[in-house]
Structure formats: structure tokens, C-alpha cells
Amino acid sequence: MPEKKILTKNCGKIDPGDVSTYEAEGGFKALEKTLRISPEEVIAEVKASGLRGRGGAGFPCGAKWELARKSKGDEKVLICNADEGEVGTFKDRYLLQHDPFSLMEGMAIAGYAIGAGKGYIYLRSEYHYLLEGLQKAIDQSKEKGYLKDLEIEIREGAGAYICGEESALMNSIEGKRGESRFRPPFPPESGLFEKPTIINNVETLVNVPHIIQNGSEWYGAMGTDESKGTKLFCVSGDVARPGVYEMELGCDLKELVMDLAGAKEIKMIQVGGSTGGIIPSDMLSTPLAYETILGSGAVMVFDQTRDVVDFTYRTMEFLNEESCGKCTPCREGTEVMVGVLGRLVNGEGVDGDMEVLEELSDTMKLSALCGLGQTAPVPVLDTLKYFRKDYENRISQSVFLRSLKTVNG
Amino acid sequence: MGDVKLIIDGTEVSGPSGMTILEAANETDINIPTLCHRPDLKPEGNCRICVVEVEGSPRLVASCHTPITEGMVINTCTPKALAARKTVVELLIAGHTGPCVTDECAKDCELHYLAAELEVGPPRFQVKARRSYPMETLSPYVQRDMGRCILCRRCVRACTEIAKKNVFSMAYRGFHSKVVVDCDVPLDKEECRDCGICIDYCPTSALTKPNKGVS
Ligand SMILES: Cc1cc2nc3c(=O)[nH]c(=O)nc-3n(C[C@H](O)[C@H](O)[C@H](O)COP(=O)(O)O)c2cc1C
Ligand code: SF4
Ligand code: FES
Numbered sequence: 259m260p261e262k263k264i265l266t267k268n269c270g271k272i273d274p275g276d277v278s279t280y281e282a283e284g285g286f287k288a289l290e291k292t293l294r295i296s297p298e299e300v301i302a303e304v305k306a307s308g309l310r311g312r313g314g315a316g317f318p319c320g321a322k323w324e325l326a327r328k329s330k331g332d333e334k335v336l337i338c339n340a341d342e343g344e345v346g347t348f349k350d351r352y353l354l355q356h357d358p359f360s361l362m363e364g365m366a367i368a369g370y371a372i373g374a375g376k377g378y379i380y381l382r383s384e385y386h387y388l389l390e391g392l393q394k395a396i397d398q399s400k401e402k403g404y405l406k407d408l409e410i411e412i413r414e415g416a417g418a419y420i421c422g423e424e425s426a427l428m429n430s431i432e433g434k435r436g437e438s439r440f441r442p443p444f445p446p447e448s449g450l451f452e453k454p455t456i457i458n459n460v461e462t463l464v465n466v467p468h469i470i471q472n473g474s475e476w477y478g479a480m481g482t483d484e485s486k487g488t489k490l491f492c493v494s495g496d497v498a499r500p501g502v503y504e505m506e507l508g509c510d511l512k513e514l515v516m517d518l519a520g521a522k523e524i525k526m527i528q529v530g531g532s533t534g535g536i537i538p539s540d541m542l543s544t545p546l547a548y549e550t551i552l553g554s555g556a557v558m559v560f561d562q563t564r565d566v567v568d569f570t571y572r573t574m575e576f577l578n579e580e581s582c583g584k585c586t587p588c589r590e591g592t593e594v595m596v597g598v599l600g601r602l603v604n605g606e607g608v609d610g611d612m613e614v615l616e617e618l619s620d621t622m623k624l625s626a627l628c629g630l631g632q633t634a635p636v637p638v639l640d641t642l643k644y645f646r647k648d649y650e651n652r653i654s655q656s657v658f659l660r661s662l663k664t665v666n667g
Numbered sequence: 668m669g670d671v672k673l674i675i676d677g678t679e680v681s682g683p684s685g686m687t688i689l690e691a692a693n694e695t696d697i698n699i700p701t702l703c704h705r706p707d708l709k710p711e712g713n714c715r716i717c718v719v720e721v722e723g724s725p726r727l728v729a730s731c732h733t734p735i736t737e738g739m740v741i742n743t744c745t746p747k748a749l750a751a752r753k754t755v756v757e758l759l760i761a762g763h764t765g766p767c768v769t770d771e772c773a774k775d776c777e778l779h780y781l782a783a784e785l786e787v788g789p790p791r792f793q794v795k796a797r798r799s800y801p802m803e804t805l806s807p808y809v810q811r812d813m814g815r816c817i818l819c820r821r822c823v824r825a826c827t828e829i830a831k832k833n834v835f836s837m838a839y840r841g842f843h844s845k846v847v848v849d850c851d852v853p854l855d856k857e858e859c860r861d862c863g864i865c866i867d868y869c870p871t872s873a874l875t876k877p878n879k880g881v882s
Contacts, residue, residue, distance in 0.1 A: 440733075578842065581840065583841045583842065593794050594792045597793060617754065621751045624727045624751050627715065632726065
């Protein structure tokens with residue numbers, strides 16, 4: 259399966275600083291079509307298309323919009339999640355940089371569908387250099403009359419991974435400490451400043467104009483049963499040609515990393531970012547889809563020279579550092595895990611370390627407050643499953659090293 | 668009695684919409700352990716001790732903030748829920764510098780009670796360095812020993828919601844999160860008087876009356 263350019267069709271073709279070049283490629287035609295039908299019809303079309311969230315969780319987009327549409331409240335809010343904090347993910351940046359107008363059109367359609375008058379773009383602080391271009395895109399679209407009913411404001415993050423999580427993101431916009439909230443209530447019912455709120459990833463919103471323009475049937479013909487459309491994959495790590503690849507969902511992981519990106523001697527691949535699952539080299543022919551493995555679309559390749567326990571330790575260090583600190587399982591659990599993995603890496607492992615990791619994982623997965631703590635054990639459990647020998651070796655090495663110390667006094 | 672019907676541990680229960688699982692359980696004398704929650708404070712859901720199993724939910728659900736819904740089937744004492752509660756207590760014990768088990772004031776410690784109630788055994792978990800901070804003795808009203816804090820944030824909410832003073836807030840992230848005064852200075856504030864509410868709400872001996880607690 260070759261690349262299939264739908265979301266990225268304008269990238270490199272239009273001038274991201276000039277709205278008329280976007281119009282010349284058929285831009286804002288979907289918005290015009292939208293305004294001729296009712297919001298309910300727009301939602302029905304998005305629902306029928308099978309579009310699911312591209313931010314990581316994969317929630318059906320149309321169903322979410324319907325909840326917000328039906329929520330009581332005079333003012334509704336649309337937030338575009340451009341925090342892109344997930345490790346190894348850089349697809350939203352690609353879209354924002356090369357085609358910001360598609361996002362404007364997607365947001366205008368989403369705003370119309372749910373009845374939002376106010377929109378925010380929550381921009382990752384590391385993307386500060388995109389702020390000017392993005393503001394220009396807002397201004398130009400507004401001047402042309404495309405954003406009559408939606409006032410879009412950009413808010414910058416301050417560098418916290420957790421602020422990409424929707425409830426922490428809303429706290430951040432409200433000026434509060436960036437930490438997760440318990441749910442229910444879910445944002446479509448009560449979100450930003452307690453108003454019904456829709457939060458969508460950049461890529462999700464960029465899909466919307468194509469669905470409206472070409473119809474849900476056209477869209478639904480791409481992908482698998484539960485994963486429709488195309489997806490931007492961010493391939494990085496030990497590959498010859500890292501970058502963003504747009505593929506139809508359900509495509510083959512092996513083809514993406516080996517044929518297109520040029521990976522060799524693969525040991526394992528992490529799909530979906532720091533909390534993503536691990537695919538060992540003998541399972542490379544896995545289709546990339548919500549049914550199997552997907553997450554944010556980050557595809558990080560590790561070759562034979564990489565050490566699995568080192569990798570897991572570094573990943574856990576990151577998650578530990580980024581835990582918001584509100585709930586016990588994540589705050590204390592990641593700290594204990596970093597300790598155990600750190601000892602293993604330094605040759606100080608003991609029997610029972612793997613069991614401690616597994617027992618902790620269970621509690622974190624089942625009882626942490628938000629997605630971070632719930633999925634932080636995934637790389638640990640997956641590496642324990644596929645590379646258990648590596649852990650065992652570390653422990654027996656540790657035991658051996660200690661025995662030398664005792665012998666030598 | 669209200670209009671939402673559900674089943675908790677096999678017993679049919681009903682309550683008004685908006686009621687939490689914990690409240691509904693308490694009305695029928697089903698006991699679910701809690702730590703960060705107090706009936707007169709806004710729920711925050713940070714400790715995760717009160718988790719229960721709800722049929723159809725892949726994860727455990729915290730009962731102190733989850734509203735009841737029609738037809739819910741809840742089990743409060745399943746092996747999964749008990750294991751999670753136990754682990755959470757163990758983690759809290761592992762992370763703080765409490766005088767647990769040996770010392771006098773452990774007698775009044777809610778964490779200590781919970782550990783006994785849940786039959787928490789010998790420690791399985793270890794952190795590299797437990798949280799440890801210098802004792803704060805400047806204030807004549809409240810003495811703070813933050814190494815003993817388990818981050819339930821009851822003092823923060825009690826001071827804000829009941830005493831209406833806003834003396835405390837949260838700072839830092841992850842394991843290093845801490846209940847602080849201003850930009851993390853020792854407590855010695857004009858607004859803080861002898862109401863003692865935060866001391867009453869603290870489950871451990873992190874907050875005590877000077878000269879009365881163990882120093
Ligand atoms: C720890 C954590 C970090 C997240 N970071 C991001 C992010 O950077 N960008 C994003 O779009 N979604 C992120 N999400 C997912 C959001 O919470 C949310 O599900 C998403 O923005 C919804 O949009 P979608 O339905 O269009 O995917 C994160 C989730 C978690 C738990
Ligand atoms: S899981 Fe981690 S990040 Fe999420 S609320 Fe708990 S401590 Fe915060
Ligand atoms: S008592 Fe419910 S989470 Fe703490």
C-alpha cells in the first residue's frame with residue numbers, strides 16, 4: 259500500500275501564509291456546503307463516516323459532537339488540542355506548519371455543528387514559532403468571512419505533557435494548575451468554565467472538511483471496519499527516512515517502517531508514543547488500526563543495538579517526571595517503578611523485581627485518575643511480555659555482581 | 668429514597684440523581700474506605716482508596732465522586748478493588764516519612780488504621796528517597812511536618828472551603844508535589860489564626876498544634 263495523501267494534499271503546494279492559495283485548491287468549499295445544511299445533518303455525516311479521534315484515545319467524533327450539541331447551555335466551546343506532547347509525535351506540527359487553513363475550515367465546521375461561538379487552539383509551548391503563522395491564518399480566514407460565527411483564540415501551554423490530556427488542558431486554559439479532573443462530568447456536558455466543550459485533536463479536525471466535501475460513503479470506503487480514513491504516522495528512531503507518512507488505516511506496519519522509512523535489523527517498535535504498546539520484530543506484520551495498535555500515530559523504531567530495559571527505564575523516567583501528582587497510583591507508582599527499573603539498569607536488581615512491576619501495573623491501570631497513570635504501565639508490561647529474558651538477565655547479572663563483591667570483601 | 672435505582676453488593680438501593688456511589692452505599696450501611704474524601708468537603712478523587720467495581724466498566728471507579736446512574740451494578744469488595752486499595756495504602760506508606768507502627772502518634776493516623784483494616788502486610792514497595800522536609804515551627808498555631816504528608820489535600824480544601832482563608836495551595840509536580848504556603852515558604856501568615864481546622868482534617872500527624880503533637 260503506497261502513501262495516500264488526503265490530509266496532506268495541500269502540504270507543500272499552498273502558501274501557508276496566503277489564504278487565496280488555499281481557496282484556489284478548493285478550500286472552504288466544505289464550509290460553504292456545511293452552511294447550507296443543518297448542524298444535525300453535519301453531525302450525522304461525521305457520525306456515518308466513522309471518524310474517530312486522532313489524539314490517542316480514538317473516541318468516535320460524531321457521537322461526541324452530538325453530546326455537546328444536545329447539552330444544555332447557551333455558550334458552547336470548541337478546543338483544538340495542538341499540544342502534541344506525545345513522545346515521537348510530530349504530525350500536528352506538519353499540518354499546522356504547511357496547511358493551517360484546513361484546520362480553520364475544520365474548526366469552523368465543528369463550531370457550526372455543535373453551536374460553539376468560542377474556539378481555542380491550545381498550542382504546545384515548544385511550537386511557539388508557529389504562533390505567528392497560525393494567528394495570520396486566523397486573521398486571513400476571518401477577513402474573508404469564514405469565521406463569522408466562531409472567534410478563535412490561541413492559548414499557549416507551558417511545556418507540560420499532562421496538559422495535552424483534555425481535563426488538564428482545560429484547567430490550564432482556566433489558569434489553574436495543570437492537573438487532571440475526575441469524570442463524569444465529561445467535557446461535552448461540562449468542560450471549560452463549566453460550559454459544554456468539545457476537544458478535538460488537530461488531525462481529527464483536519465479530516466472534517468474532506469468528509470463533508472466528499473461524503474461519508476467516500477470516506478468510509480477507506481480503512482478497516484472500525485478504523486476509517488487515513489492516518490498520519492510519525493516514523494522516527496532507527497530508520498533511514500524518518501518523517502510523516504499518510505497511509506490508509508489498516509496498513510501494514512512492516513511496509514511503513516521497512517519499505518517506506520527504510521528500517522533494518524529491527525528489535526522492536528513502539529507505536530503510539532511513550533505509553534504506547536510494543537511490537538517485537540517477529541510481529542511486524544501487524545495492521546495499524548484502532549482494533550490493533552495505533553495511539554497518536556507515533557512509530558518509534560529500535561534496532562538490535564538498543565537495550566530493552568534501558569528503554570523502559572527512560573520511558574518511565576519521562577512519565578514519572580510528567581505525572582501531574584494528583585492521584586496516588588500514578589504519582590507514587592511511577593516513582594517506585596523508576597526506582598526498580600533504575601536498579602535493574604545499574605546492576606542492582608533483585609529477585610521479585612518483575613513481580614513488583616507487574617503488581618503495581620495492575621493497580622495503576624485499574625485505578626489511576628487519568629490516561630497517563632492508566633497507560634504508564636503499558637511499555638513495562640509489553641516489554642516484560644516480549645523480552646522477559648532481558649529482565650531475567652539483568653537480575654542474574656546483578657546477583658552475580660553482588661556475589662563478587664561479597665567474595666572480595 | 669429517590670428515583671435512581673441501582674444494586675450495591677446485591678442489595679437494591681435508590682437515591683436522587685447526583686448522589687455519589689459512596690453516599691448511596693453509606694445510606695445502606697455498606698462501608699467503603701475513604702481517605703482524601705470528607706462528606707463536608709468537595710470531592711477531589713485523588714487518593715483512589717474508595718475504588719469499587721462497576722459492572723461493564725473495564726476500570727475501577729472511585730465512589731466518592733462518581734454519580735449513581737440507573738441500573739448500575741456495583742460490587743465494593745471484589746478481589747480487584749481490594750488489591751488496588753491495598754496497593755494504594757502501601758504506596759502512601761512507602762512515600763512518606765511517617766512514624767508509623769512504632770511511634771505514639773501513629774495511633775491517630777488514618778493511614779495506619781486503613782493499613783490495619785486492609786491487612787496490609789510487609790512493605791513490597793520502596794522509593795529511592797522518601798519525601799522529607801524540614802519541620803515548620805514558625806507559626807504559633809500550626810506546626811507542619813510535610814514529610815508526613817500523604818497529599819490528600821484535605822487541609823487545602825478545608826482551609827479554602829470551611830475557614831475561607833486560602834492559606835495552602837499545591838506546588839511542584841509528580842512525586843515532588845507539595846502542599847505549600849505562598850511560594851513554598853514556612854507557614855507564618857497573618858491570615859492563619861488559631862481556627863485549627865486544617866489540623867482537624869489532616870489524616871496523619873503532618874499538621875499538629877505546636878507543643879501538643881510529637882515534635
Ligand atoms: C497524558 C495524556 C496526554 C495527551 N496528550 C495529547 C496531545 O498532546 N494531543 C492530543 O490531541 N491529545 C492528547 N491526549 C488525548 C486527549 O486527552 C483527548 O483524548 C483528545 O485531545 C481528544 O481529541 P480527539 O478525540 O480528536 O482525539 C492526551 C491524553 C493523555 C492521557
Ligand atoms: S494518572 Fe497521573 S497524571 Fe493522571 S491524574 Fe493521576 S497523577 Fe495526575
Ligand atoms: S476517597 Fe475517593 S479518591 Fe480518595
